[in-house]
Amino acid sequence: MNISNFKEVMDDEEVIQLLVKLVQIETENPPGNEGRLVELLVEIADKEGLCYEVDEYSPGRFNVYMSIGQQSSGIKLLYNGHTDVVPAGEGWSVHPYSGAIIDNKVYGRGSCDMKAGVAAMLASMITLKRGLFQPQGFLLLALVADEEEHQSGTLRLMEKYPDFDYAIVGEPSKMGLVVAHKGNMYIKVTATGRASHASVPHMGVNAVEEMSKFINYMESYKKSISERVDPLLGPPTIASTMINGGKSACVIPETCEAVFDRRVVSIEDPKAVWEEIQDLVGEYNKKCKANFSLECLWEASGMHTPENSRIISELIEASKEVTGAVPETSIWPAVADSGILAAHGIETVLFGPGDITVAHKPDEYVPIDELLNARLIYAQVALSMLKGGEELGIS
Numbered sequence: 001m002n003i004s005n006f007k008e009v010m011d012d013e014e015v016i017q018l019l020v021k022l023v024q025i026e027t028e029n030p031p032g033n034e035g036r037l038v039e040l041l042v043e044i045a046d047k048e049g050l051c052y053e054v055d056e057y058s059p060g061r062f063n064v065y066m067s068i069g070q071q072s073s074g075i076k077l078l079y080n081g082h083t084d085v086v087p088a089g090e091g092w093s094v095h096p097y098s099g100a101i102i103d104n105k106v107y108g109r110g111s112c113d114m115k116a117g118v119a120a121m122l123a124s125m126i127t128l129k130r131g132l133f134q135p136q137g138f139l140l141l142a143l144v145a146d147e148e149e150h151q152s153g154t155l156r157l158m159e160k161y162p163d164f165d166y167a168i169v170g171e172p173s174k175m176g177l178v179v180a181h182k183g184n185m186y187i188k189v190t191a192t193g194r195a196s197h198a199s200v201p202h203m204g205v206n207a208v209e210e211m212s213k214f215i216n217y218m219e220s221y222k223k224s225i226s227e228r229v230d231p232l233l234g235p236p237t238i239a240s241t242m243i244n245g246g247k248s249a250c251v252i253p254e255t256c257e258a259v260f261d262r263r264v265v266s267i268e269d270p271k272a273v274w275e276e277i278q279d280l281v282g283e284y285n286k287k288c289k290a291n292f293s294l295e296c297l298w299e300a301s302g303m304h305t306p307e308n309s310r311i312i313s314e315l316i317e318a319s320k321e322v323t324g325a326v327p328e329t330s331i332w333p334a335v336a337d338s339g340i341l342a343a344h345g346i347e348t349v350l351f352g353p354g355d356i357t358v359a360h361k362p363d364e365y366v367p368i369d370e371l372l373n374a375r376l377i378y379a380q381v382a383l384s385m386l387k388g389g390e391e392l393g394i395s
């Protein structure tokens, strides 16, 4: 079996129609409607004879896993795609769940982010299965929930199946290789002062004013971390993003809360970052009137895949074979499920059809040629990395 056979066992039209069907099923998150896809996915897996498992890891939240090969030997390769989409919102010129095809593009919420990646990965599994590929290793396709909100789908996946060598996350990378992204932390800082009547402000400790001074104090930290430049990702950042304090116009506020977004680069250890912020606040507490406390509301890991990773070279080779061109290597602007995989020691690349800049807004689309090329590249990478078993050829 090779690339030229892939279209024989599953033609382009079938791949396109698979994406259209996926787009037509609304899986908005919030609230988390991924379960609506389960019936279709199970029907496909049954029809194609793929091993599968439906994992309702919390009420109404579903991951679906499909696999070929055995976990007991060889390379373990993970294909990861999220099935949730952000709410459609207003302003569309086509129905967001029509899956309309216009000018060789499929339109719809999630067409790009990332049902095209999901369709291409699923089609690559179907292609290999129909081609009677007998892998030496193991390929798991994890179709996960909740990437757009709390990443609970991939966190669950790692609880259940943490042991992979390599992974591809099919996010829309314009068919380029994304090899790094920052991690992040949302840090809540609470200033606690003392309330008093606003007519006698000196009787209280004004938490809003104290927080304002604290935000200024953080300027020097912001400056110092800007000198910590990661060769690929640039400097880490910190920004105050939310503030909330005071209950009445005539009361000196007792508390004020601020949230900081801290982006973490790969030359930093997230634990050390947390400790340095704790130290900073500890020092500040010694010299101010209010008391400051800290809470980490959220943490997402970053990713930085080694340049010489086999998953990178395999994707480059397969892309060259399919498109004739070497894909560009880049970094991702935000966090993604890839960070969770990287934190488990899995060498991971984000690679998929579509352009992230058309996602999360009206008239989202994916070019059909990228969808079709992605199917071929995913199938070829799995074939190349997991070959070695008995090859039975095309049925």
Ligand SMILES: [Zn+2]
Pocket: 082, 113, 114, 147, 171, 172
């Ligand atoms: Zn996405």
